Amino acid sequence: MNPGTDDRPVKLSCRNLWKIFGPDPRGILTALDGSLGDRTVLNHRLHQSGHLAAAIDVNFDIRLGEIFVIMGLSGSGKSTLVRCLSRLIEPTMGEILLDGEDLLTVSKARLIELRRRAMGMVFQNFGLLPHLTVRDNVAFPLRIQGMSETERLSRAKDMIDLVGLGGKETAFPHQLSGGQQQRVGIARSLAVGPELWFLDEPFSALDPLIRRQMQDEFLRLQRMLQKTIIFITHDIAEAFRLADRIAIMRDGEVIQLGRPAEIALKPANDYVADFTEEISLTRVISVADVMRPAGSETASLPAKPVSSRLMLEELVPQLAAGVSAFPVVDDGERLLGHVAAADIVDILERDRLRRRRA
Structure with a gap:
């Protein structure tokens, strides 16, 4: 827990965010306007009309330098939500404010610029280009930005050293372990100097020992870099170990939001209590x-x-x-x-x- 978290400025705000899948998402939300607060009626009408709610009226603020963990079981909506926040998929309704700028109203060109320069993303499957070396994988987003070869290779070297892969610059992805490949993915996402860092279950494909080591590495990097981080996981132990605050999702809704200690000591309902019962309070x-x-x-x-x-x-x-x-x-x-x-x-x-x- 970071005692100063609440004093830091807001970096990202999510306001009344909805994501509905189906034939007419906006139309069904407009038609249901008077029933949006009644979950039983809402779910019934959505089902009847062939729609599915993946994110339901989500609201939160994420503060500068905070590790904000979104967790839940498969199908809870957490990965859909983070893709909405980065506009990899389009939300149905709501606002997403990055430093006060609504990402849902910016032009396509502006969104591309923000993704290239303000956002970093790390996913579970690493996403490395198999025909490129470690150095060239890390430098790839800088090449897209138009950075000179000398500058981008120097920056890539710094990031490779930062994640502890010095000496592996000329290796190809198939020559690396899973943990090393994930470090390359982390170095690549950090190379652009992101203001906002999205990590979607980045360690879930790793075995338990390597996963623990990567969590340690992640915390070490955060102490050095103080990034604003949105971290997705289905693992309650991982969430409690890494988070400044946690948003627990179920069926598209955030059912509890708070610091790990608050959630452990005062679970909002039996669902959250069951999630946390194996977590040692101390x-x-x-x-x-x-x-x-x-x-x-x-x-x-x-x-x-x-x-x-x-x-x-x-x-x-x-x-x-x-x-x-x-x-x-x-x-x-x-x-x-x-x-x-x-x-x-x-x-x-x-x-x-x-x-x-x-």
Whole structure:
């Protein structure tokens, strides 16, 4: 969790976004205008008329430098939604505002420019060109932009080094492992310096060990680059590990939106509770989530100060030593407050009860 997320400016806004598949999507939405808020009536009328709702009145703001994860099971609408956000498919109705500019009203030329210079995309199937080397795959979007050969090869080299593939510049995709191929895809998408980075289940084709390594790599890159990221996954553990905030989708609707700790502690319904029941609370709740404000006693606490970003599980071993509270500091070592051992024990007890019910 990033405690400063809410203070950052909005980069992308999604307003009343709908995507309907069928013979007359706009017509059916206009006809149903008075019934759009009644999901039972809406679904019945859509089914009767041969339409399917893939995104239903979606609303959210994504802030600058935020990792915004959209998750749900297959068929929930998450991949359709991210394709609407980038206009790879056309939404039926709504607004998508990038820095205040509505992407649904821009010209085709402007959209192409935004995709080339402001957006980066990484997909599950890597999408590498098999006849090009690693270097040329990474440099390819820069070639499309018209960058000179010297500049684009230099930029490609920087990106290849950034993702840890230095020395593989002349290799072809078939000579790389799955994890290495995905790193090439990431380097290629970063080469254009995107302001907005879309990742649609980028690690789901990888085996569990490589997937974990790629998540670590992704977080390392984000700490360095601070991109605004929309990340799609069906894996709740991956979502909770990576996200600043999570939007959980079901049947085209966002049914809960919040920080991982908020969703784990206060699931909106039984569906979300079932999703999160195997997630250890101490792994997704940070010190900042349970921190108490600084008081007169905080500065005199004997325990070593801990970062507000730390997850509670990292403090559990110290509880056995009898620590009653930990001073909490920000990234600049400024004292923010303290976290009480009793509050950590309370979270551990809640975890135990959840596992028993499960």
